Amino acid sequence: MEFYAEDAGRADLQFLAQLTEAVINAGATVVNVPDTTGFCLPHQYQEKMQYLINNVPNIDKAILSCHCHNDLGLATANSIAGAIGGARQIECTINGIGERAGNTSLEEVAMIIKNILNWVFTRILILPGCCL
Numbered sequence: 001m002e003f004y005a006e007d008a009g010r011a012d013l014q015f016l017a018q019l020t021e022a023v024i025n026a027g028a029t030v031v032n033v034p035d036t037t038g039f040c041l042p043h044q045y046q047e048k049m050q051y052l053i054n055n056v057p058n059i060d061k062a063i064l065s066c067h068c069h070n071d072l073g074l075a076t077a078n079s080i081a082g083a084i085g086g087a088r089q090i091e092c093t094i095n096g097i098g099e100r101a102g103n104t105s106l107e108e109v110a111m112i113i114k115n116i117l118n119w120v121f122t123r124i125l126i127l128p129g130c131c132l
Contacts, residue, residue: 001030002028002030002031003030003032005019005031006036009034009045013048016033016051017055020052020062021058024061030089031064032091033049033064033066033067033087034067035066035067035075036067036069038071040068040074040078045078046081046085048082049082053085063089064089065091067091067103068103069100070103070104071100073101075096076108079109091103091104092105092109093105096108
C-alpha cells in the first residue's frame, strides 16, 4: 500500500514524521513525500527526507518516495536531492509531462544517475548502443 502525504513540501516536519509513522503502522509499504506545489529548494527537500529517516522509528519498514512538480524548474534537482537524502524511489514521467508545469523527467534522472551518480545502485538496464 502506498500513502501520499499530499503537499508534504510545505508540511510541518514533526507532523509529517508522526503521520509517516502512523501510516507505516497501518500497513503502508511506500510513503510518498510530494513537493506538490514545486516550491521546495533541493536542500530543503533533501533535509525533509533526512528528517524522516532520523525521526520516524519504523521508517525501515517502508520505502520513502519522491514525487516532485516542476513549477519552479526544480523537479529533477529536488528528486535527486531527495534520493541523496535517503529516498529509495523517484516517481517521474517521460519528458516530465504532468499537471501544471510538469513533473520530474525520467530521462533527466537516468542521465544524472548514469553520468554523475554512478555509485547509485539501480536496476536500470542500459543496452549497448543506447543513447545513454
